[in-house]
Each structure stands twice: as structure tokens, then as C-alpha cells.
Amino acid sequence: MSNVDVHCDNGAVRIIVRERPVRDAQGFEEDSSSVISYLEGTRNVLLADGRPFTFDKVLGPNASQEQLFLDVSFLVEKVKQGYNCTALAYGQTGTGKSYSMGLNSNACDGEFVGIIPRCLREILNTSLNNALESHLRPIELNASFIEIYNEKVFDLLSDKSTDPISSRGYKYTGGTRKVLKSLEDCYSVLLQGNKNRHVRPTKMNSQSSRSHAIFTIHINTFSGNGVLSTRLNLVDLAGSEGVRRTGHQGMAMSEGVNINQGLLSIGKVLQAKALGHKVVPYRDSVLTSVLQDSLNDNSYLTLLACISPHRSDLSETLSTLRFAQSVKQLKHSPHINFIATDIKKNRLKTPKKPLMTPVPAKPPFSKNTINMGIKVLKPIYHSNTFCTPSKLKRYANADKLNRSEIGLTPKQKKKEQTGLFQSCVSDLPMVHSKLLQTNRESTIIMDKSLDSRASIMSLNVSSSTVVGNDGIASSKVISYSPVVRKCMVEIENVMDSKMSQLMETLKDINKDNIQHRSEIMATPWPSTGDSVSAGPLPLALRNELKTIIQEVLKENVKSNIKISDDANRSESILLDSSLLRNDPKCQLFATSSPVFKVPSAPNKELNSSANSFKTKQMSLKVMEIDEEAKRYKTAIRRSRRISAVRGEVVLHSSFNDLRGQGCINEALRRSSRISKIGAQTELQRANDSSMITLSSMPRKQNMSHIERRKEKDGNGRTKQASRAHNNSSSHINEKVKKSNILKHRAAVLNLLNSGSMKELQVLPQIGQKTAYQLVTQRTLNGKFKNISQLEKLTIWRGSSWTRFAQANLLID
Numbered sequence: 105m106s107n108v109d110v111h112c113d114n115g116a117v118r119i120i121v122r123e124r125p126v127r128d129a130q131g132f133e134e135d136s137s138s139v140i141s142y143l144e145g146t147r148n149v150l151l152a153d154g155r156p157f158t159f160d161k162v163l164g165p166n167a168s169q170e171q172l173f174l175d176v177s178f179l180v181e182k183v184k185q186g187y188n189c190t191a192l193a194y195g196q197t198g199t200g201k202s203y204s205m206g207l208n209s210n211a212c213d214g215e216f217v218g219i220i221p222r223c224l225r226e227i228l229n230t231s232l233n234n235a236l237e238s239h240l241r242p243i244e245l246n247a248s249f250i251e252i253y254n255e256k257v258f259d260l261l262s263d264k265s266t267d268p269i270s271s272r273g274y275k276y277t278g279g280t281r282k283v284l285k286s287l288e289d290c291y292s293v294l295l296q297g298n299k300n301r302h303v304r305p306t307k308m309n310s311q312s313s314r315s316h317a318i319f320t321i322h323i324n325t326f327s328g329n330g331v332l333s334t335r336l337n338l339v340d341l342a343g344s345e346g347v348r349r350t351g352h353q354g355m356a357m358s359e360g361v362n363i364n365q366g367l368l369s370i371g372k373v374l375q376a377k378a379l380g381h382k383v384v385p386y387r388d389s390v391l392t393s394v395l396q397d398s399l400n401d402n403s404y405l406t407l408l409a410c411i412s413p414h415r416s417d418l419s420e421t422l423s424t425l426r427f428a429q430s431v432k433q434l435k436h437s438p439h440i441n442f443i444a445t446d447i448k449k450n451r452l453k454t455p456k457k458p459l460m461t462p463v464p465a466k467p468p469f470s471k472n473t474i475n476m477g478i479k480v481l482k483p484i485y486h487s488n489t490f491c492t493p494s495k496l497k498r499y500a501n502a503d504k505l506n507r508s509e510i511g512l513t514p515k516q517k518k519k520e521q522t523g524l525f526q527s528c529v530s531d532l533p534m535v536h537s538k539l540l541q542t543n544r545e546s547t548i549i550m551d552k553s554l555d556s557r558a559s560i561m562s563l564n565v566s567s568s569t570v571v572g573n574d575g576i577a578s579s580k581v582i583s584y585s586p587v588v589r590k591c592m593v594e595i596e597n598v599m600d601s602k603m604s605q606l607m608e609t610l611k612d613i614n615k616d617n618i619q620h621r622s623e624i625m626a627t628p629w630p631s632t633g634d635s636v637s638a639g640p641l642p643l644a645l646r647n648e649l650k651t652i653i654q655e656v657l658k659e660n661v662k663s664n665i666k667i668s669d670d671a672n673r674s675e676s677i678l679l680d681s682s683l684l685r686n687d688p689k690c691q692l693f694a695t696s697s698p699v700f701k702v703p704s705a706p707n708k709e710l711n712s713s714a715n716s717f718k719t720k721q722m723s724l725k726v727m728e729i730d731e732e733a734k735r736y737k738t739a740i741r742r743s744r745r746i747s748a749v750r751g752e753v754v755l756h757s758s759f760n761d762l763r764g765q766g767c768i769n770e771a772l773r774r775s776s777r778i779s780k781i782g783a784q785t786e787l788q789r790a791n792d793s794s795m796i797t798l799s800s801m802p803r804k805q806n807m808s809h810i811e812r813r814k815e816k817d818g819n820g821r822t823k824q825a826s827r828a829h830n831n832s833s834s835h836i837n838e839k840v841k842k843s844n845i846l847k848h849r850a851a852v853l854n855l856l857n858s859g860s861m862k863e864l865q866v867l868p869q870i871g872q873k874t875a876y877q878l879v880t881q882r883t884l885n886g887k888f889k890n891i892s893q894l895e896k897l898t899i900w901r902g903s904s905w906t907r908f909a910q911a912n913l914l915i916d
């Protein structure tokens with residue numbers, strides 16, 4: 105189509121205003137002068153009773169149907185490229201909506217035919233012309249024509265057009281689709297639809313539409329691997345009307361009310377979208393439910409606002425113009441609708457592939473594929489938070505397609521795919537584990553986000569191509585899962601703060617050499633020249649590497665200060681990259697990926713053996729603190745749960761010392777709380793306040809903590825951990841331990857006898873079901889006298905009793 109108006113911009117939402125000619129006076133006292141005027145030399149500004157309004161295009165009363173179509177034909181171009189498009193005629197009754205859309209005439213040809221027949225003719229002509237060429241892929245053209253009358257959907261192309269196909273509360277599933285192969289088909293479709301449409305004469309319009317009509321042209325372009333499915337929705341909304349002016353009563357009045365209701369809801373939807381509301385009230389009316397796909401961001405929208413020139417209609421005209429202005433606020437970003445049918449088939453046929461080995465598939469469309477005389481463009485794949493293997497495969501296919509189209513050699517492609525896609529994905533967990541060992545702050549940050557296996561599994565990368573308005577792929581984007589993104593940002597922040605701390609330290613130590621050092625710090629990391637290094641992931645890895653290196657530098661600077669004391673201070677703290685190369689952490693990165701190389705050594709070298717030792721010590725210390733921190737967090741979580749049962753308020757401050765004293769003290773506290781829950785019973789009320797037992801934690805867990813502590817004693821542990829261990833081991837001798845266990849068992853039994861279902865679930869291995877069964881047994885058979893009575897209950901399945909008893913220290 106070469107006749108796209110040069111004045112059209114490429115915005116996804118366009119507003120065209122058309123003024124109808126002055127009406128003949130038919131029962132009205134019409135003023136022949138128009139309240140609408142236009143600014144000389146402009147095509148987009150009009151004055152309504154002196155008030156200026158700016159739109160994409162304004163058409164005066166003398167504008168022809170051809171002129172109007174020139175502005176709308178932009179949509180035909182877009183729909184051929186693979187985008188969904190919608191043209192919406194809105195305005196007061198009798199202002200020429202149906203006339204402009206072409207629903208008044210039953211012809212497809214002629215000077216006065218409107219938008220719909222012209223669009224049909226244009227699309228059909230292109231398709232017929234192209235069908236003559238043998239290399240073209242098959243195209244299918246269909247039309248559907250529905251109307252929404254009194255909040256019900258009617259299929260105008262169906263034999264039973266008087267039966268509604270959908271009403272409020274039911275999802276509209278579409279109407280009859282008629283195949284369009286010739287102009288005759290288009291003609292018969294229009295004729296049949298118009299014949300079935302609800303029309304009623306009003307005081308304002310002898311042929312007033314009483315329904316909202318939606319004419320849809322469906323275009324399916326088939327390809328080897330899928331189908332490019334697009335729609336052009338041409339909507340003729342019923343006119344807004346005042347009951348007083350139409351003079352309607354009864355049925356006609358209720359029609360008017362429903363029409364206004366639909367228009368109001370469409371206004372609400374567009375307003376909500378324009379204001380960026382998260383919840384858009386699509387379901388407020390049948391009209392908005394049906395138009396949901398057309399009004400969403402993924403479509404080109406053109407609003408044709410029809411206005412009247414008469415002063416008597418001024419308030420309606422102003423209201424229409426304001427509505428049009430609010431629609432202009434919408435920000436749509438349409439993308440091509442490619443449905444890769446083969447992917448669905450493949451998912452069923454082929455076994456699941458491992459996550460990291462996507463199998464390249466034949467691109468669904470190539471650059472040279474021509475459909476309907478236009479180049480079919482690349483589909484967009486949106487990144488998802490969590491990638492299933494099949495999704496990852498789809499992304500990999502899209503990635504390959506996009507790469508093939510940007511002209512990379514097969515060798516480069518392979519290198520990129522294996523180098524960037526796979527190595528980066530597989531490197532991420534490794535980087536994460538290295539960070540865990542080397543950077544305490546990063547570890548805590550990562551811990552926050554990656555504290556579950558599921559999160560670690562979500563460290564996926566997906567790629568997508570951004571396609572511009574002109575349909576050309578403008579850039580390639582690699583997206584990471586939110587977890588990875590969050591970590592990257594936080595790590596970057598940590599790095600920044602460390603950097604500035606380091607610079608401060610350096611500044612204090614040697615002001616003269618500061619510039620030299622900053623230069624070294626700012627030196628870009630050398631690249632191997634591999635294209636991989638330019639990708640965003642290597643940058644992220646590089647940042648992480650830098651973080652680690654900053655750590656090492658900082659440690660080295662500090663240790664050097666101590667070693668060299670005052671003598672020759674400036675010499676000793678001079679930064680040297682050989683120091684980095686000698687450091688085991690840096691070596692690890694330097695060898696793991698060819699992307700990273702430690703900068704070549706400048707002149708001076710420092711003996712780093714002392715530093716390495718200190719670094720190792722620091723790493724061990726960091727690991728210990730991390731474990732402590734994890735236990736601390738777990739302890740707090742469990743304690744909160746226990747407290748919540750009794751409605752206790754747990755002050756965080758009371759747990760602060762847990763970090764230092766380890767989990768044994770915490771276990772004692774928790775056990776004490778279990779006892780307190782049981783303290784509500786009459787029997788144990790007196791004893792409970794002094795009852796402190798060893799632990800309500802699983803025995804295995806408890807033992808493993810102690811054992812781990814013992815192990816750590818040999819390897820060097822934190823002062824806090826040592827203190828906690830010494831305290832606990834000195835105080836808990838065998839005798840006390842035994843009596844504590846007995847007390848603990850009594851407390852558990854007491855809780856089982858008196859606790860509610862919710863309270864019982866505080867105990868390990870007691871879920872909702874077991875708690876319910878225990879309470880039922882207790883109610884039926886009376887309180888449990890001892891542990892063996894508990895054991896004999898029929899509620900335990902398999903090894904559930906053993907697990908419960910062990911977890912609660914009820915058996916030795």
C-alpha cells in the first residue's frame with residue numbers, strides 16, 4: 105500500500121475527528137452555521153465553540169470517504185505486517201459513525217463506501233495478487249460480524265442471528281466466520297450483517313443503530329512452523345444519546361440506557377488504562393469484555409470521533425472531544441502475533457531435553473519469507489520469570505532465528521550460543537557458590553533471595569528481540585530472572601560501597617599515589633576479543649569478579665599496613681595486579697572462563713603469602729558467620745510461629761544474642777515456650793514456669809549442630825560460636841540432660857493433652873491432619889497418660905510415629 109498518508113505518525117494510538125455536514129432541519133430547529141472551526145494551515149487542530157482541541161487528524165464536513173480511508177489505511181498496513189488493529193467509531197447519534205465505517209451501504213465499491221468495504225477490498229486485492237505468485241505461503245481470510253444489543257452478543261452472520269450467543273457473565277467465544285475469497289463474498293457478508301442488525305428510527309436519525317457492531321477481518325498466514333494470526337476489528341459503536349432528545353420510551357429507552365452503559369464502561373476502561381491502573385474494568389459490560397483483546401496494549405488503535413456541527417449538540421460534541429483526548433493518553437506497544445504451532449506438537453512428541461541444552465529448530469519465518477507482498481517479521485518472545493525446559497527451548501529457537509537474521513556466521517552463532525547462552529547459565533550457580541565463600545555481604549544478600557532450591561533453579565536466562573514500529577528488529581535483549589536481577593543490583597551496590605571505602609582507605613594512607621591507584625582501579629578488564637565479552641551476562645560476572653577483587657585488595661591493603669608499619673608505607677600498599685593473580689580466588693575466576701583475564705603485572709610485586717593466609721582465615725570466618733546467620737533466621741522463624749500460637753509478642757531484641765550463642769540456647773527457649781503452651785492445663789500449671797527442657801527440635805538437627813560445632817573447633821571458629829559451645833557443653837552434663845529430657849517429654853505430653861489443633865501443629869511432624877486425629881483420639885478416649893499410649897494410637901502410618909517421636913525427643 106503506497107497510499108499511506110504522509111501526515112500519519114506511527115503512534116500505536118491515533119485519533120481522527122470527523123465533522124458531519126450540517127443536517128437538514130427535520131423537526132428540529134437546526135442552525136446552519138457550525139460551531140466547529142479549523143485553524144488555517146493545520147490538519148490537526150479544531151476549535152469547538154472557540155475551544156481548541158488537538159488530535160492526529162481533523163476532517164471537516166467536506167472530507168470524502170477516500171480521504172478518511174487514507175488515514176485509516178495505516179491499520180491495513182499494520183495488520184498485514186502481523187499486528188492486531190482496531191478502528192473504533194465513537195460519537196453522538198446521527199453524526200455519521202455507520203456512514204464512515206461503511207455499514208450504511210451494502211456495496212463494496214463506489215465513492216461513498218466507508219472504511220469496512222475499503223479495507224476488505226484492499227486486503228483481498230493484495231491477497232489475490234500475491235496468490236498468483238507460486239512461492240507464497242497460504243493465506244486465509246475470514247470475516248465475522250457480531251453486534252452487542254441490550255448487553256447480549258448476537259452473531260449477525262449466523263442463521264440464528266436472533267439468538268444471543270453470549271451474554272453478561274459468559275466469555276464470548278467468537279461468532280461465525282465466513283471465508284472471504286472474492287469481492288462477492290465481502291459483499292454478501294456485509295449485506296447479511298447489515299440486514300440482521302438492530303436499527304430503529306429516532307428523532308435524531310432515521311436509521312439509528314441500536315447496537316454496537318464489530319466487524320472483524322481475520323488473516324491467517326500459514327508457515328511451516330506456525331501461523332501468523334492477525335485481526336482487524338472495525339467497530340461501529342452505537343451513538344450516545346439523551347433520552348429526552350431521542351424521544352424514546354419503553355423498549356427503545358432501555359436500548360438507549362444499555363447503549364450509554366456500554367459507552368460509559370468503554371470510557372472507564374480507557375481511562376483506567378490511560379491512568380495506568382493495574383485493574384482495568386473490562387468486565388463492567390459485555391461491550392468491554394468482547395473488545396478486551398482490541399483495547400489491550402497489544403494492538404494498534406485508531407479512534408474515529410464523529411461530531412456534529414450544530415450548536416444544539418455542542419455539549420455532546422465537547423464530551424466526544426474530551427473522550428477522544430483521553431484516549432490519546434493511551435500507550436500501546438503492539439507486537440506480532442505469531443503462534444508457533446509446531447512447538448506445541450514438539451512438546452508432546454519429543455522427550456524433555458535438559459535445561460541447558462536447547463535444541464535449535466528451524467526458524468518459523470526467515471527474512472526472505474514473503475506473504476501478501478510484505479516481509480513477515482520476526483516474532484517477539486517475552487521473557488518469563490521461570491523457564492521450563494520447553495520455554496527455554498522456544499527462546500533458544502527465537503534466539504537462533506534472530507541471530508541468523510543479523511548475519512552472523514555459523515561459527516560465530518555456535519560460539520555465541522555455546523559461549524554466551526550455555527556457559528553463562530551454567531556459570532551463574534558457580535558464581536553464586538563462589539560468592540557464598542568469599543563475600544559475606546554478598547552472601548547475605550544472595551541468601552535473602554536464593555534461600556530455596558527453587559530460587560536457585562530459577563537462575564535462567566532468556567532472550568528476546570525488540571521490534572520497532574517499523575517492524576525491524578532493533579536490538580537483542582537478554583533477560584534474567586528477577587532473582588538474578590535483584591542479586592546483580594545488590595551486588596553492584598555492595599561493590600560500589602566497597603570501592604568507595606577502599607578509596608577512602610587509600611586516600612588516608614597515601615595521598616600522593618591516589619591518582620595512580622584510581623587509574624589502576626578504573627582500568628577496564630581486558631577482553632579476549634570474544635564476542636561473548638560484549639554480552640550483558642559477562643558484564644554481570646565481571647562485576648561480581650570485581651567485587652571479589654575489591655575484597656582482596658582491601659584485605660591486602662589492610663594487612664600491608666600492619667606488616668609494613670610505618671616504614672616504607674607507600675611502597676608496601678602499592679596496588680599490584682600480580683597480587684590478584686596469586687590470589688586463589690582470582691585464579692579461580694581467571695581459569696573458569698576465557699572472558700576474564702587478570703590485568704598483566706606492572707613492575708612491582710608483593711609477597712602475598714601472608715595475605716593469602718589472612719584471606720583464607722577471613723573466608724572461613726565468613727562461612728561460620730553465614731551459618732550462624734542462617735540458624736539465627738531459622739530460629740526466629742520458628743519462634744515466631746510458636747509465639748503466634750499463643751498470641752505472644754516476640755521481641756526481636758530477645759533473639760539478638762542467638763547469633764552469638766548458637767542454636768542450643770534458642771532450642772531451650774523454644775522448648776520453654778512449648779512448655780508454656782502446656783501451662784494452660786490445670787494439672788501442670790504449677791510446674792510449668794520452671795520447666796526447661798533440652799530441645800523441641802528434631803534430635804538429628806540438634807546433634808548435627810553440636811557435631812558441626814565440634815568439627816569447627818578443630819578448624820578455627822568464631823569467638824561467639826566458641827563461647828556458645830563452651831557454655832552449653834559445660835552446663836549440660838549427662839544428668840541434667842536426662843532430667844531435662846524427661847521434663848521436655850512431660851511438656852510435650854501436656855501439650856498433646858491440652859493444646860488446640862493449631863497449638864499441636866507447633867510440634868515437629870504434626871500437620872493439620874495429625875493434629876486433628878490427635879484431638880479426636882483425645883476427645884474419644886481421654887487424655888494420653890504416657891508416651892507408650894501415644895505410640896499405640898492407630899493414627900500413625902508407616903514410620904510416622906518414629907519420625908514424630910524422634911523429632912520431639914520422645915524416644916531415645
Ligand SMILES: Nc1ncnc2c1ncn2[C@@H]1O[C@H](COP(=O)(O)OP(=O)(O)OP(=O)(O)O)[C@@H](O)[C@H]1O
Binds near residue numbers: 124125199201344
Ligand atoms: N460525512 C457525511 N457525509 C455525508 N452524509 C453523512 C455524513 N455523516 C453522516 N451522514 C449522514 O447522516 C445520516 C446519519 O448517519 P449515521 O447513521 O452514520 O449516523 P450514526 O452516527 O451511525 O448514528 P447512530 O449512532 O444513531 O447509528 C446518514 O444518513 C448519513 O448518510
